Amino acid sequence: MxxxxxxxxxxxxxxxxxxxxxxxxxxxxxxxxxxxxxxxxxxxxxxxxxxxxxxxxxxxxxxxxxxxxxxxxxxxxxxxxxxxxxxxxxxxxxxxxxxxxxxxxxxxxxxxxxxxxxxxxxxxxxxxxxxxxxxxxxxxxxxxxxxxxxxxxxxxxxxxxxxxxxxxxxxxxxLDPGTHYPAAPDSRFEAALGFLGNRLPDREARVEYFFLDAAARLPGKQFLLGGSGWGDKPMPGNVRYCGHVYTRDHNAFNSTPTAVLNISRESMARYGFSPATRVFEAAGAGACLITDLWEGIEDFLEPDQEVLIAADGAQVAEHLAELTPERARVMGASARKRILQEHTxxxxxxxxxxxxxxxxxxxxxxxxx
Missing domain, CATH: 3.40.50.11010 (Rossmann fold)
Known part of the structure; x- marks a missing residue:
């Protein structure tokens, strides 16, 4: 046997x-x-x-x-x-x-x-x-x-x-489609853009560059930061920090904001071909994903159709300023379909x-x- x-x-x-x-x-x-x-x-x-x-x-x-x-x-x-x-x-x-x-x-x-x-x-x-x-x-x-x-x-x-x-x-x-999937919106996570990641030396400067800078450029929009270690970090007034987000809440976190941001750690962005777990979690939840620029992203999601690419905080802000709820839903659905077909x-x-x-x-x- x-x-x-x-x-x-x-x-x-x-x-x-x-x-x-x-x-x-x-x-x-x-x-x-x-x-x-x-x-x-x-x-x-x-x-x-x-x-x-x-x-x-x-x-x-x-x-x-x-x-x-x-x-x-x-x-x-x-x-x-x-x-x-x-x-x-x-x-x-x-x-x-x-x-x-x-x-x-x-x-x-x-x-x-x-x-x-x-x-x-x-x-x-x-x-x-x-x-x-x-x-x-x-x-x-x-x-x-x-x-x-x-x-x-x-x-x-x-x-x-x-x-x-x-x-x-x-x-x-x-993606584990049995764990990460679309969820009902949750008022705790309402925002124009959400980012979820722990505060690490190899990430902090890039969070400032892509997330906090974008928030400062769009004072009329709400931004949501989740993850451990950010409590004493100076932030623009339109950024709300929600602390550690348990895995059971990741689907709601990804399903609620208009868009979700992925920020690679510096070393991973430099080597490329290193999609973080949050890329697949967000796509599995049908989120509209904005990611920092790194080599190899097109092997996983098609730019402008399944994911939005930003080289800096200014481009993150530009994407958000132009993003309609309808386009966000279409892109999120397209990303989810691609991931389910090729990347589970x-x-x-x-x-x-x-x-x-x-x-x-x-x-x-x-x-x-």
Whole structure:
């Protein structure tokens, strides 16, 4: 009888999106893998108050194992439990024991076990390694059977090859249509333009450039900012800050404003081909999306038909000044149709299977691939 793969996944968090932008990506992919007959154990640390800010219970499509962040005893037990998996994944940006896990996980590789480094912020990782030749990850990259990234295209693939990766393949963000979909407007999120993103050093200047500058240019329109860490940020008077927005409210957040803004972090914009999860969340909700300019956007959405492109805050303001509610609805519907046809997590899971089947490990021969 054929069976699916057993996958052990060490990541930041599956059950909490609190200061954890990768949560949507993990959930969509892992749910789609489960739907295709695979079993996932997700190991995450009790760190950064994420367990206190859960936005979901343990799901039926993955086994969640939480280990302590104060010492390595529980982590060692988790690693021992993962040893029997067909695929063991070390994701980037866990936040605790990253260097330790990067070194230890490849030791679990073998004829029946594939070890994967999954980088959910490859531009930042590659920049960090370029700037620091002593970064310990230089010595670990080539020990992994495979590097996966959630974006970056050829610039990231070539960057990882240059630092010794055996193979690097992007598995892009996507839409889970069962999670992100059009919702009824919610008065909490009424605005001409909404932006949702945590305050991070690699993002803050671009939020000023694209979002706050646009707000200052259109004092008669209301702007809405969501995400953690912006409470003490000086803002124009027409910007309303609503704080952390739980995943359960993302559909309403994306469905209510006239348009929703995507702002790539600086490193992702520079590498290109790195659509954030909010691009697919917004499109899935049928939102009219305005995005900053980055190479590769046309691979996901057609400019001027399915998405509006802005090079700066002035162009964001121009789009908003000209945007009618009717055009916003048409563009949002077109974006949703495109994403459903080409960019769901079901598409990504099928792609991932085609990658894994290329490895002739004995345990894969009986897998449902």
């Amino acid at each position: 054929k069976r699916g793969l057993q996958i052990a996944f060490f990541g930041s968090s599956l059950v909490s999106a609190y200061w954890n932008g990768a949560a949507t990506y993990y959930r969509g992919l892992i749910r789609a893998l489960h739907d295709r007959g695979h079993r996932v154990q997700f190991f995450e640390p009790d760190a950064y108050e994420r367990q206190r800010h859960r936005d979901m219970e343990d799901p039926p499509w993955a086994e969640v194992v939480v280990y302590g962040a104060e010492g390595t005893a529980e982590l060692e037990r988790a690693l021992e439990s993962a040893r029997s998996a067909d695929v063991i994944v070390k994701a980037s940006g866990i936040g605790v024991f990253d260097e330790y896990l990067e070194a230890v996980v490849p030791e679990l590789a073998g004829p029946n076990t594939l070890c994967v480094y999954w980088d959910v912020d490859a531009p930042a990782t590659l920049d960090r390694m370029r700037l620091n030749p002593s970064d310990p990850f230089h010595g670990q990259v080539a020990r992994y059977d495979l590097v996966l990234t959630y974006g970056g295209g050829n610039p990231v693939v070539e960057g990882y090859r240059a630092v010794g990766a055996r193979q690097c393949i992007p598995i892009y963000n996507a 997590y079901a598409h990504r899971a099928a792609q991932l299977e085609s990658v894994l089947v290329g490895y002739s490990f004995p345990s894969y021969r009986g897998a449902v691939l």
